[in-house]
Amino acid sequence: MSPAAIIAPSILSADFADLGNECSTKIKQGADWLHIDVMDGHFVPNITLGAPIVTSIRDHVERPSVKHGKGTFDCHMMVAEPKRWVKNFQEAGCDLFCFHYEAAINSTAAETPDGDSDLNTNPKEMIRYIHELGMLAGIAIKPETKVDVLWDILGSKNEKEVPDMVLVMTVKPGFGGQSFMPEPLTKVEELRKRYPDLNIEVDGGLGPGTIDQAAVAGANVIVAGSAVFGKPDPAAVITLLRDAVEKQRGKL
Numbered sequence: 001m002s003p004a005a006i007i008a009p010s011i012l013s014a015d016f017a018d019l020g021n022e023c024s025t026k027i028k029q030g031a032d033w034l035h036i037d038v039m040d041g042h043f044v045p046n047i048t049l050g051a052p053i054v055t056s057i058r059d060h061v062e063r064p065s066v067k068h069g070k071g072t073f074d075c076h077m078m079v080a081e082p083k084r085w086v087k088n089f090q091e092a093g094c095d096l097f098c099f100h101y102e103a104a105i106n107s108t109a110a111e112t113p114d115g116d117s118d119l120n121t122n123p124k125e126m127i128r129y130i131h132e133l134g135m136l137a138g139i140a141i142k143p144e145t146k147v148d149v150l151w152d153i154l155g156s157k158n159e160k161e162v163p164d165m166v167l168v169m170t171v172k173p174g175f176g177g178q179s180f181m182p183e184p185l186t187k188v189e190e191l192r193k194r195y196p197d198l199n200i201e202v203d204g205g206l207g208p209g210t211i212d213q214a215a216v217a218g219a220n221v222i223v224a225g226s227a228v229f230g231k232p233d234p235a236a237v238i239t240l241l242r243d244a245v246e247k248q249r250g251k252l
């Protein structure tokens with residue numbers, strides 16, 4: 001059976017002028033994690049936020065007391081040079097650092113803000129580095145990236161190099177409010193078949209109309225931005241998303 005449902009509202013659709021309150025309210029309304037979309041204007045054609053904002057919202061949301069627990073900051077790093085920001089985000093209060101496979105393999109520079117210039121951004125090295133800094137590690141793939149690129153990483157004999165979560169994008173990364181792409185769900189199915197215990201996250205266009213397809217495919221970590229923030233009853237949407245996943249797990 002797949003792991004329990006985890007609902008992670010994407011703050012991309014929050015009121016940024018009231019971000020601390022928006023985040024703490026979503027946790028009170030039943031969210032498990034907060035999905036924090038970090039965009040650098042290079043990896044994706046949009047700019048959002050950096051570590052100082054994560055530090056500010058951390059003051060409003062208690063740190064999880066257990067691994068994967070309530071209040072986990074799931075930082076989705078849509079940045080061209082993810083290794084530069086690992087330490088920076090750990091210090092800011094990030095719990096799960098999720099980088100893009102495509103960025104890691106194409107990254108040429110990895111100088112951190114401290115001047116640490118380790119140029120090795122191989123995905124397994126990245127995962128080890130994130131774990132050494134005490135965070136959970138996630139690896140994300142864009143809709144056009146084949147799932148096969150993950151087999152070597154997920155099959156690593158060194159547990160420090162194995163990710164805690166795989167994120168399968170169901171929209172092109174860059175903007176909230178896009179239409180859900182069903183094609184990437186075949187990747188979720190294959191991941192779930194091979195790795196029954198893996199946390200598999202889907203992100204992009206998820207809401208009441210699309211959650212069932214994602215849940216049937218085997219996703220258990222559900223990111224939803226525009227379907228949750230600014231809606232009249234966010235708690236009801238969060239419950240609906242959770243129930244769809246739990247139904248597939250035979251828990252409802």
Ligand SMILES: O=C(CO)[C@H](O)[C@H](O)COP(=O)(O)O
Pocket residue numbers: 010012013035037076171172173174175176177178203204205206223224225226227
């Ligand atoms: O990573 C993202 C975009 O790159 C967002 O997290 C995602 O699109 C969520 O927004 P919505 O639920 O409105 O589609």
